[in-house]
Amino acid sequence: MATGVLRKKNIAEALEMAETGKFKLRRELRAIDLFFLVIGITVGGGIFVLPGVMAAQHAGPAVTISFLIGAVVAIFTGLCYVEFASMVPVAGSAYTYSYLALGEIFAWVIGWNVLLEFTMVCSAVAVSWSGYVVELLKNIGLQIPAAFTADIGHGGIVNVPAVLILLVVAFIVYGGISQTGKVNDIISVIKLLTVLFFIIIAIPFVKPINWHPFLPFGWKGVMTAASLGFFAYGGFDAVTTASEETKNPNRDIPIGLICGLVFVALLYTIVSLVLTGMVHYSQLDTPAPVAFALSYVGKRWGGGLVAAGAICGLFTVMMGTMLGSSRILFALSRDGLLPPVFSHVHVTRRTPYFSTLIVLAVAVLMAGFLPLGVLVELVNIGMLTAYFLTSISILVMRVKQPDVKRPFKVPAVWFVAPVATIGVVALICSLPKATLIRFAIWSIIGLIVYFGYGVKHSRLAQETQSPADVAM
Template identity: 60%
Template structure:
C-alpha cells in the first residue's frame, strides 16, 4: 500500500530531466510560449459557444458567464504556474500530482491526460476537416462525402482530418523550435481574423439588444459559465513543454497568466459584440458569428470565420498532440510505462517515439471513428487534472512550506479552493454516461499500472 503513495522529490524530478539520455532542447522563448497558450486554447469554439450560451442560458449576460469561467480557469492556472516555477520539467499535472499526492494519483492524472490530449487531437481534426471542406466549397470545390466523413455518417474515411494530423505530426516531429514558430505564426493569423470580425461587427451594435440583460437570472449565468469553461481548456499544455523553455521559471508564469488574461478579455468582447449585433434569442444556430455578419450585410464574412477556424483548430491540434507526447514521455521516463516511449531523438532532442505513437492513435480516431462521445471523456479527464492540481498546490504548501517557489499563488487558501470547487462542480455537470466510460478507461489504466508501472517505477530506487 505504501508504494501506491510514494512521492517524487523536487530534486529527483529535476535530476532525472537533466540526464543526457532524456535531455530535451530548450528552444522556446516567452513570445512562443504565449502563443502556445493562445494556440492551444482558442479554437472554433470562440465563434460557437457565445451564441449557444446566450440563447439557451445567459442572454446578453453571457459576457459575465465568460468572466466567471475565466476566473475559475485563472485560479487553476495560477496553481499550474506555482508548480511550473518550482519544478520546470515535462509532465504538467501528472508530475505535480506525483510530487504532492503520490504515485497512484499521478498515474490517474497522467492516464487522464493521455486520453484528453489524444482524443482532443482526433476530435479537433474532424472539426478542422468540416471547416476546410466548407471553405473549399466556397470556391466551388466539392469533395465527395465518401472521403470527408466516417462510416457512421455515411462516408468511409475522413481524408482531410488524416492530412491535418499528418501535417501536425511532421511539424511536432521536426522539433520544438519549428513547432513553436509555426504555432506562433498561425495563432497570429487567427487573431488577425478575429480582429477583422470585431472591426466589421462593432459599428452595428444596438444597445437595445442587451436588454433585458439577465433574462434567465443568475442561475442561467452560472449554467452558462459551466458551458463556457470548456472554451478555456488547453492552456495547461504549456506546462508540458516547460523542459523545452529557455527560461522556464520566468517565462512560463508570465506566458500562462498573460495568455489566460488575454483569452478571457477576448471571449468577453466577442460575446458582447455578438449579443449587441443580434438579439440573443436568434443566436441558437451552428455558426452564430457568421450569422451575425450575414445579418449586417457582410455575407462574405463567413470566409473570415472559416479562415480563423482553420487556423485556430490547427493550432489546437498541435497543442493537444504536443502535450500528449510530453505526458507519455514523462510517464515512460519515470518507469510507469515502457522505456521506448522516453527515447529522445539524437539531433532534434524530442521524444520521437512518443510523438509517432500518439499521432498514430489520433490519426485512427480522426480518420475512421465517430468521436463526438470522446469529447466528453476528454473534458472529464481535463477537469480531473485541473482539480487535482489545485489540491496538490495546497498539499505542497502544507507539506513543503520551505520549498523554493519563484512564483507563489496569491491568497492560496482562497484561490486553490475556488479552483477545486469549480472543477468539481463542472465535473458533476457532465452526463452520467460519461462517468461510466471514464470508469472503464480508468480500469484499463489501473490494470496497466498494477501489472507494469508499479513494478518498474523509478520512484522505487532508493526507497
C-alpha cells in the same frame, strides 16, 4: 503494496533527471511563445460559435459575465499550475505535480486520463478541421467524394483531410520545439487578426437596445453559461507540459500562461459583447452565430471569415494537444510506468520522437476511421480531474514542503486554490452520469495497465529495491 503505490517523487531528483543526457530536451521556448501557445490551444473555432449559443440558450447579453466567471476559475487553477511549473519545470504537467504531492497511483490515473484527453481533442479537432475545409472546397466548386470525408460510422471509408492534417501537425511537432513554437506563433497571430477584424467590422453595427434585457434568464442562466464558458479556456495545462523546453521557466511560464489566459478572457468577453449588441440574443441560436450576425447587417462574407478563422484556430489546437500528449507519454515512460521506448529522445532535434509517432498513429486511427461520439465526452472529465488534483496538490505541497524554493507563489493560496477546487468540483458534478461511468471504466483500464506493468517497472520502485530483490 499500499506504500508502494503511494511513493512520491523528489523534486531534486525530478530536476536532475530532466538534465540527464539521454532524456534532456532542448529549452527553446520564450514567454511570448507560451503566450501564443495558450492562445493557440484555447482559441479554436469555438470563439465563433460558443458566445452566440450560450447567449441564446442560457444567459442572453449577460454571457459576457459568464465568460468572466469562467475565466476567474480558469485563472485561479492556472495560478496553481504556474507555481508548480516554476518550482519543478519538467515535462508532465498535472501528472508530475500529483506524483510530487499525492503519490504514484494518483499521478498514474491523471497521466492516463490527460493522455486520453489531449489525444482525443487532437482527433476531434482534426475531424472539425476537415469539415471546414471540405465545405470551403465545396464553395469553390471542388468536391471530395463522401467516402473520403467521413468515418466508417458515418458511411465513409476514411476521413482523408483529417488524416492528412494530422500528418502535417506531427511533422511540425516532430521537427523540434523551436519549429513548433514559431509555426504556432505565426498561425496564432493570423487567427487573432481574424477575430480582431470581426470586432472592428462589427462595432459600428452595435445597438445598445439589443442588450436589453441584460439578464433574461436570471443569474441561474448566467451560472449555467459560466460552466460552459469555463471549457472555452480548457487545454491551457498543455502549456506546462512544455516546461522542460522553456528557456527561463521561472519567469516565462508565469508571464506566458497568466497573460495568455487574461487575454483570452478579454477576447471572449469582447466578442460576446459585440455579438449580442449586433443582433438580439434570441436570434443567435444557430450553428454559426458570427456568420449569421455579419450576414444580418449585410456582410455576406461572414461565412468565409468564420471558416478562415476556424481553420487557423483548429490547426493550433491540434499542434498544442499533440505536443502535450507526446510530452505526457514521454514523462510516464521516463518514470518507468510505461516501456522505455516512449522516452527515446531524438539525437539532434531533442524531441521525444517515438511518443510523437505513437500519438500520431492513435489520433489518425480515431480521426480517420472511428466515430468519436461518446468518447469526446471523456475529454471534459479528464481535464477537470487534472485541474482538481493540481489545486489540491498545491495545498499539500505548501503544508508538507513549505521551505521548497518557489520562484512563483500563488497569492492568497488558501483562498485561490479552494475556490478553484470548488469551481472544478461543481463542473464535474454537472457532467452527465454516463460520462462519469465512462471515466471510471477508462480509469480502471488504466489501473490494470499500471498494476500489470507500471508498479513493477516504476523508476522509484527500482531505486528502492534491495540488492536481494534485484538478484531475484
